[in-house]
Amino acid sequence: MENNYDVIIVGGGAAGLYGAINMPADCRVLLICKQELMLCNSALAQGGIAGVYDSPEDSVELHEHDTMIAGGFKNNPESLHILTTHAAHEIETLLSYGVDFDRTPDGGFHRTLEGGHSRHRIFHHKDTTGAEIVEKLIQKVQTLSNVTVLEYAMMTGMQKTNTGFSVQVMQKQGFMVCNCHFMLLATGGIGRVYGFTTNSKIATGDGIAFAYENGAEIRNLHLVQFHPTAFNNNQARECLLISEAVRGEGAYLLNCRKERFMQRYDDRLELAPRDVVSRSIILESRATGSDQFYLDIFHKDPEFVKNRFPMIYEKVLEQGYDITKEPIPIFPCQHYLMGGIQVNLHSETTVPRLYAAGECAHTGVHGNNRLASNSLLEALVFARQAALDIAEKMPSVQSGYDEAVFPAAADAKPLPVGLRTEIRQIMQSSFFVIPDQEKLLAGFERIQEIRSQLVSQNYQLDANYVEAKSLATIAYIILKEVI
Ligand SMILES: Cc1cc2nc3c(=O)[nH]c(=O)nc-3n(C[C@H](O)[C@H](O)[C@H](O)COP(=O)(O)OP(=O)(O)OC[C@H]3O[C@@H](n4cnc5c(N)ncnc54)[C@H](O)[C@@H]3O)c2cc1C
Structure with missing residues (x-):
């Protein structure tokens, strides 16, 4: 197998795949991911992707304002402007790849509402938007002859060299070292650092840790988002997310006495931003002395609920609850990381030629708290920013590849359990x-x-x-x- 590439992309979720798609056709790209491509947070996304596209009653300014409110006005206005103004391009591109966003009976888009959005602006595919998008991105990548994809290929080491970077890759058959002029880290979130998370098992923050070890600036890693409504099955470390869109469609939050309580904490009730709702649940649990909370959508038409949330309906039913007939137990858990590897507006980190996009990057768009459904959009928009910047810089890069040495230690012992x-x-x-x-x-x-x-x-x-x-x-x- 070839060892030298123009670009190595680590990560095959929305950011990694879209970055690969947008690299110039003469750019030789290696994309690696540590499990199969579909095992990533992107494929778990339920609610949808936010964006102003073909929506006369909405505007980029409103999208920006809502994002700022959710983010406590700590957002970076420049990166936020890139996010909102590029949304139409990315949504149109997804449509051109065949992404099947839900439609209304008259053929328009069925845009849903989520907490903190002042307009219906979430494009979705039932409640499995992420899987639909990732499938279509994979199909697109498979048509590109300049992109080599390796599944079950884990980055276990990374070093800066005089000509770019060397990456140590572990596969079933052993280790190899690949070299490149540019790197794009798209390794996703950090959920597995918590006891309970909605994140998939790949979310261990590898890219952020390697970037840190290589001297890149990491910013605001303490800005962790806790989703208020994860299905509360005490045993599971990976919690099933009950999408915000369920509250967007009218679900109520109930305390242990099965009473609504959000009116005591915020005027926006169930549709307040996530940090507010999560904090309200914890405060209410202190007030009532109970961790039992419920989400109630059974006052809505059962057929509507089953059609709108088929995956959630099925998964919760498997756990013994019918969301069309009874309230279901929920509790907050880790969900998303707002901080990450600091990048500029072109997704370049503080280490020249090292780029980062998606959940591992800190673009500043989210401020202190991410507005629902802005992260798939961020992953696409800023992966493309990286690809555009790399395309511009590629011609000026000298040829040749240095290869770093990754020493193998003798007599190594297994990691202690626990x-x-x-x-x-x-x-x-x-x-x-x-x-x-x-x-x-x-x-x-x-x-x-x-x-x-x-x-x-x-x-x-x-x-x-x-x-x-x-x-x-x-x-x-x-x-x-x-x-
Ligand atoms: C349950 C759930 C629901 C969500 N719903 C929504 C939603 O409705 N709308 C929205 O906008 N956002 C949503 N999000 C957030 C959003 O899905 C993620 O923030 C976004 O998809 C992250 O994309 P990514 O490409 O950065 O990372 P991921 O999609 O997680 O991809 C990470 C990739 O990195 C690879 N990787 C990691 N470490 C290594 C390594 N050492 N070596 C090789 N490969 C490695 C993994 O194998 C994987 O391919 C949701 C998240 C979850 C968990």
């Missing part, structure tokens, strides 16, 4: 919706110990070790920012 669990427990107990000040310092000290143990000891280089080191690094940066 370190990953301990990291998750520390994060869940000290830095959940309302941080526990008393636990933060002790948690940080223990995370520091775990991290230096992982770095200094001679452990076998495998997925378990790389992910544990990433989780420790992510927890370390988050807690360091807040203590």
Whole structure:
């Protein structure tokens, strides 16, 4: 297999795939992902993708304003403007790839509403928008002769060289080193640093950790979003998300007495932004002394609910609840990361020629809290920004590829069991919706110990070790920012 490429993209979710699609046709691209392509957060997205496209009653200014309100006006206005003004282009492109957004009976788009949006502007494919988009992006990538895709290929090492970067890639058959002039990190979120998350198992923050080790600036990693309505099945570490769109279609939040309570916390009731709703649930749980909360949409027409949310209906039914007949148990859990690898408006990090896009990047569009359905859009818009910038810089890059050495240590031992669990427990107990000040310092000290143990000891280089080191690094940066 060829080892040298113009660009290596690490990650095959919305950002990685769309980045590959938008690279120039003469740019040789290697795209790697550590599991199969469909196993990523992008494919889990339910609610949809926000954007102003062909909508006379909406405007880019309103989309920006809603995003600013949700973000506490801490958003970067320049990157936000790029996000909202490019939305129409990306939605049109998705349509051209055959993405099947739901339609109204008269043939128009069925745009749904989610918390914090002042207009119906969420394009969706039933409640499985992410899977629909990823499938169509994969089909498009498969038509591109300049893009090589490797599934089950994990980045286990990354080093800057004089000519770009060397990436150590672990596959079933062993390790290899690939070199490139440009790199795009599109490795997604960090959900697995928490005990309970909606994120898929790939979300261990690897790209952020490698960028940090290579000297890239990481910003606002403590801006973690907790989704208010994850299905509350106490055993599952990966929680089923009950999309915000369910509240958008009229669902109520109920406390342990099965009473609505949001009127005590925010005028926008169930459709307040996520951070507000999550905090309200935690405060209400303190007031009532109970962690039992419910989402109730059974006052709506059962046929409408089944057709609008077929996946949620089926999955919840498998767990013994019928959403058309009864309220279902919910509770907040980790969902999204607003912070990440700091990038400029072209998605370049503070390390020249190292780019980042999607959930691992910090573009600043979300401010303190992401507005629902803005992240698929961000992944597409800023992956394309990276591709456009790389296309511009490619001709001026000197030819040739240096290759870094990734030393293999002899007599390495397996990773001790329990370190990953301990990291998750520390994060869940000290830095959940309302941080526990008393636990933060002790948690940080223990995370520091775990991290230096992982770095200094001679452990076998495998997925378990790389992910544990990433989780420790992510927890370390988050807690360091807040203590
Ligand atoms: C349940 C759920 C529902 C959501 N709903 C919505 C929604 O309705 N609308 C919306 O806008 N957003 C939604 N989001 C958020 C959104 O889906 C994500 O933020 C976005 O899709 C992230 O895309 P990404 O390409 O950055 O990462 P991902 O799609 O997660 O892709 C990450 C890729 O990186 C690869 N990778 C990671 N580490 C390595 C490594 N070391 N080596 C090789 N490959 C690696 C993975 O294999 C994967 O291919 C939702 C998220 C979840 C979890």
